[in-house]
Amino acid sequence: MDITTKSRDDDKIILIIEGVDVPFVNALRRICMVEVPTMAIEEVDVYKNDSRIFDEVLAHRLGLVPLKTDLESIIPRDECDCEDHCPRCSVSLLLKEKGPKTVYSGDLTSQDNKVTPVHDAIPLLKLRGEEEVELEAIAQLGTGLEHAKWQPTTSSAYKYYPLITIDTEKCEACAKCATECPRGVLEFDEKENKILVVDPENCNMCKTCVKDCEMGAITVEGQEDKFIFKIETDGSLKPEEVISTACDILAGKSQKIIEFTEGES
């Protein structure tokens, strides 16, 4: 397997993965989406809520606030031997505000500075006049298998790496394919009087070029063992953390299968 990074920023990474098949890349995609754990608010103790929003709705909203996650310093709740919650498995976020104002995610005060809201400007509720809200929210690790609030990815997808071939014997250099391509993948080189594939990774395989070529000179296919793999996160984890954790999980699953089959033989 060969992996190269096509692009990367704080919450998005695009990789080119070569030498694997669809089951492998799809397993990786699904693990990134629903098996890599993140922190999210799971319990809310509401001490005071004068606002017009019901406690349950407020708790649901709080649960959907993405939280920065440090996988090194926190363990899953069901692996902790504490009776209730403790700093090893849970993080408490406090909220105490008085109106008139709009209360935002940034008003939550976390007891652990590594676990804070990713965005400060998510509106939670409005307090009018002298209305007050006071609560304690408990965040813990979970996975998207349990609830979407624990999904670290907002997008986890792959596509075949496009293979665009131009048959120079048949091509009459009419440039129609380059003009009609909606993604700027093809360019007509006037000097050489030929079509160039300038940005194959941007091809969405719509095959407009194939339909428009009267000479049948152009073909577009997906390469069987090469993929463009994209991960976008909600900011709870860095995209490379999501992929490396997913690879560890996949390796762990594979190891279990190996051990099982060895035990059977």
Ligand code: SF4
């Ligand atoms: S449309 Fe067909 S014939 Fe015209 S330049 Fe493209 S590949 Fe060549």
Ligand code: SF4
């Ligand atoms: S398949 Fe679509 S996107 Fe790809 S090169 Fe042809 S026209 Fe452009």
Ligand SMILES: [Zn+2]
């Ligand atoms: Zn604990």
